[in-house]
Amino acid sequence: MPTPHYGQPRYRTIADELRQRIESGAIPPGALLPTESALTAEFRASRGTVRQAIAVLREADAVTTEHGRGTYVKTRPPEYGPVEDTATETQRRQIAADPELAALFAVDAGTALMEQQSVTRTDGVVGVVTRTYRLLHRR
Amino acid sequence: MPTPHYGQPRYRTIADELRQRIESGAIPPGALLPTESALTAEFRASRGTVRQAIAVLREADAVTTEHGRGTYVKTRPPEYGPVEDTATETQRRQIAADPELAALFAVDAGTALMEQQSVTRTDGVVGVVTRTYRLLHRR
DNA sequence: AGAAATTTGTCCGTATGTATC
């Protein structure tokens, strides 16, 4: 049997109190809520109860919690969309061995080699290009 | 970005992404991984998280890290079967951008680029040559 | 050769997430 609560559960009381502080401007948008341990001390509740209260606010989209940082008062719904788009495109083609490659592979200069070129872009900007050379008919 | 309820820690997600780039050849054996700060920017994660991701790859013997230098892709993960003697030698040099590279990096043809060439030999026989190109001292 | 910039190594502190007792 759960602890008898008169009126409403403890976590809801705490949530309401915090919500009022936010709406009153006592904790302005963008500001950090007191830490869980601070709230634990202030309301003399267990950490679990405090977390439950914060979860209510989070569910109501009034705050966001960031791992390792704390819980912030929201200003507006978080923006969506890919923050950063990294993509690699690869193409294969045959090329003629330049003198250095020819020497390495022990073939005549001009011999056809397989080239795999990978272009990695971040937000459309080319960051690195790699060219891999192999003899034909090999793994 | 608010911390979602994870199914998987961030560092593992980052490690998986990097592993895939390695296996796809986008980051070939002997090549350098992006720097910690570059990865920090790309994945919007803290340096510690990025380092943890790299530690996963290092643990898996997929890469090696050198102080002040960077993290290199290893020639090959542990392999079964007959023991082959595989070695990769790497050299770096500045080269003039050919027309294709110039177009990719949006610079004039002939502009100096950093080229890193890795030659992988198996039992003395050249198996694959990779050349990776980057812009000089940028960012 | 030397100074500055890069890049990785290490340590500290704070805070949340999750699990267990």
Place this chain on the structure above:
DNA sequence: AGATACATACGGACAAATTTC
């Protein structure tokens, strides 16, 4: 409910190795 332990995550600071200018 409470307490503890450990994992995950962020941030700052400084040191050490290397590269670049």
